[in-house]
Amino acid sequence: MSTGTDTAAPAVRPAAPAPAGEVRHAAPPPRPAPDAGHAVRPARQPLRALGRRLRALSLRSAAILVLLAVWETAPRLGLADPTFLPPVSEVAAAWWELLGNGQLGRHTWASLVRSFGGFAIAVVVAVPLGLLIGWYRPVAALLGPLLEVFRNTAALALLPVFVLLLGIGETSKVSIVVYACVWPILLNTISAVGNADPTLVRLARSMDLSTPRLFQKVILPASVPAVFTGIRLAGAVSILVLVAAEMIGAKAGLGYLINASQFNFAIPQMYAGIVTISAIGVAFNQLLVTIERRLSTWRVPS
Amino acid sequence: MAKIVFEGVRKTFGDFTALDGIDLEIRSGEFLVVVGPSGCGKSTLLDLLGGLSTPTSGRILLDGKPVTGPGLDRGIVFQQYALLPWRTALGNVEFGLEATGVPRRERRARATEFLDLVGLTGFEDRHPHQLSGGMRQRVAIARSLAYDPDVLLMDEPFAALDAQTRESLQDELRRIWQRTGKTVVFITHGIEEAVYLGQKVAVMTSRPGRIKEIVPVSFGERPETAAVGTGTGTGTGPQGEELRSSPEFARYRHEIWTLLHDEVARAQQLEKEEASV
Ligand SMILES: Nc1ncnc2c1ncn2[C@@H]1O[C@H](COP(=O)(O)OP(=O)(O)OP(=O)(O)O)[C@@H](O)[C@H]1O
Numbered sequence: 001m002s003t004g005t006d007t008a009a010p011a012v013r014p015a016a017p018a019p020a021g022e023v024r025h026a027a028p029p030p031r032p033a034p035d036a037g038h039a040v041r042p043a044r045q046p047l048r049a050l051g052r053r054l055r056a057l058s059l060r061s062a063a064i065l066v067l068l069a070v071w072e073t074a075p076r077l078g079l080a081d082p083t084f085l086p087p088v089s090e091v092a093a094a095w096w097e098l099l100g101n102g103q104l105g106r107h108t109w110a111s112l113v114r115s116f117g118g119f120a121i122a123v124v125v126a127v128p129l130g131l132l133i134g135w136y137r138p139v140a141a142l143l144g145p146l147l148e149v150f151r152n153t154a155a156l157a158l159l160p161v162f163v164l165l166l167g168i169g170e171t172s173k174v175s176i177v178v179y180a181c182v183w184p185i186l187l188n189t190i191s192a193v194g195n196a197d198p199t200l201v202r203l204a205r206s207m208d209l210s211t212p213r214l215f216q217k218v219i220l221p222a223s224v225p226a227v228f229t230g231i232r233l234a235g236a237v238s239i240l241v242l243v244a245a246e247m248i249g250a251k252a253g254l255g256y257l258i259n260a261s262q263f264n265f266a267i268p269q270m271y272a273g274i275v276t277i278s279a280i281g282v283a284f285n286q287l288l289v290t291i292e293r294r295l296s297t298w299r300v301p302s
Numbered sequence: 303m304a305k306i307v308f309e310g311v312r313k314t315f316g317d318f319t320a321l322d323g324i325d326l327e328i329r330s331g332e333f334l335v336v337v338g339p340s341g342c343g344k345s346t347l348l349d350l351l352g353g354l355s356t357p358t359s360g361r362i363l364l365d366g367k368p369v370t371g372p373g374l375d376r377g378i379v380f381q382q383y384a385l386l387p388w389r390t391a392l393g394n395v396e397f398g399l400e401a402t403g404v405p406r407r408e409r410r411a412r413a414t415e416f417l418d419l420v421g422l423t424g425f426e427d428r429h430p431h432q433l434s435g436g437m438r439q440r441v442a443i444a445r446s447l448a449y450d451p452d453v454l455l456m457d458e459p460f461a462a463l464d465a466q467t468r469e470s471l472q473d474e475l476r477r478i479w480q481r482t483g484k485t486v487v488f489i490t491h492g493i494e495e496a497v498y499l500g501q502k503v504a505v506m507t508s509r510p511g512r513i514k515e516i517v518p519v520s521f522g523e524r525p526e527t528a529a530v531g532t533g534t535g536t537g538t539g540p541q542g543e544e545l546r547s548s549p550e551f552a553r554y555r556h557e558i559w560t561l562l563h564d565e566v567a568r569a570q571q572l573e574k575e576e577a578s579v
Pocket residue numbers: 315318320338339340341342343344345346347381
């Protein structure tokens with residue numbers, strides 16, 4: 001535990017129940033065993049489902065509770081230096097105080113506007129663009145390597161460039177979020193279109209559907225799961241990048257709060273900021289997972 | 303008049319010749335069954351006829367006009383079902399009707415009717431992943447029947463079904479064919495199925511696929527055009543099990559088996575040689 005900034009945030013974030021990124025195909029192997037008539041799964045008993053849910057929930061919260069317990073006791077027992085890692089109760093107190101004096105609200109709001117704004121712009125731009133590029137295969141092949149280069153250029157490495165071009169204000173911060181969010185969405189959307197089940201495309205063509213119709217009725221719905229995987233990645237990235245951007249030249253935002261607290265040696269406040277960011281990240285991801293589930297109830301339950 | 307004509311059709315993929323020298327005439331209202339070893343180009347033949355790909359040379363005429371692309375006058379039942387996984391069984395059947403511009407209310411009624419026809423009443427709201435292979439296949443069949451194409455192109459549609467379901471759908475298909483006068487091109491691996499369904503059975507060679515022989519099949523007393531009644535096997539002539547166990551049936555079966563046998567052996571030999579290279 002040296003810097004503190006890196007440790008708390010990832011530890012609290014539970015692994016999202018990420019569905020695989022690929023579009024699932026309807027077509028099973030051409031000749032499965034003859035089993036007409038009895039393949040329909042019986043409805044699961046609601047009671048058992050509830051029991052399993054509760055167990056899963058307690059299992060998941062158990063790990064977090066252990067983390068909190070360790071966080072509380074380690075500094076108190078002298079296993080960690082309480083100056084650099086105050087017990088969680090002190091952090092909670094600091095968090096409560098920040099909430100009370102409105103600081104937390106102000107900084108959180110500033111961060112949310114920037115990251116959601118950038119994220120939303122990226123979704124609006126990248127999804128249609130990805131659909132278009134994915135549809136014209138030669139274009140996808142042509143742009144593929146270029147997109148890979150951009151994707152793999154860490155957005156934060158470009159932050160100085162953005163600041164240089166757009167100044168230190170809101171524009172550069174939102175822009176860097178947009179930039180970082182665009183790539184996962186764009187690349188996932190492109191591959192989603194490319195991976196759309198060719199038999200379904202053939203089916204649509206055999207019915208003489210026009211290209212826009214084909215898009216609307218086949219490509220788009222088939223792409224939803226993979227596009228959403230990209231969107232979820234972008235959601236995580238938007239917060240990640242923004243916080244880092246806010247640590248350089250900002251007067252508000254959670255990144256600024258963390259940085260300034262550290263600078264002023266207000267360590268509990270610093271952790272309070274970090275915990276807030278984790279919570280936002282988890283909540284945002286959960287929200288996106290829920291939307292994704294809603295949109296793809298038809299998928300084979302994994 | 304010939305509904306469908308293949309004139310010297312050849313299809314290559316790169317330097318691989320899938321089909322060569324296909325000459326074939328299918329009369330209007332005819333039920334043609336195509337059998338051949340795996341990989342001999344049956345699906346390729348159907349693709350060409352469906353307008354999903356174009357012949358490398360030669361041409362295909364439909365109603366005297368060259369096939370230039372897909373159209374709703376031909377309905378394809380794909381070997382891989384091709385169901386939209388995000389739609390229910392009913393939605394999948396409606397998909398075909400949307401393309402033809404049937405109004406929404408009627409779509410629903412028609413789709414329900416055709417799902418009933420293939421015995422899937424009660425499964426309208428299931429998604430494909432909640433259906434068995436055979437049920438999916440039946441949804442695909444209902445879909446292509448529902449929008450009422452002139453020509454039905456069926457690529458091993460009953461392959462995934464159990465024997466009972468298959469036989470009842472065979473009878474159902476024959477009934478629909480007799481009632482509607484559709485032209486049917488039906489691909490299968492099953493020799494019995496071919497003899498039972500077809501008016502003509504085209505046997506293909508392997509690598510490159512050619513038409514080896516066309517065997518006309520007819521059972522004298524079989525009610526070919528008369529209304530067959532409702533249930534399975536209630537016709538006036540031999541139907542169902544009775545027909546299947548008749549000596550004529552066995553003779554046709556054997557004839558086609560013999561024609562196929564050599565081809566299958568040759569195809570396997572070729573595959574082995576290819577694998578050992
Ligand atoms: N798009 C394609 N590109 C290259 N080769 C192809 C293509 N489509 C088919 N082939 C080849 O053409 C041959 C015929 O294929 P086709 O699918 O028509 O066989 P089939 O008779 O339907 O086989 P099966 O009974 O197993 O379904 C095969 O050897 C296949 O590998």
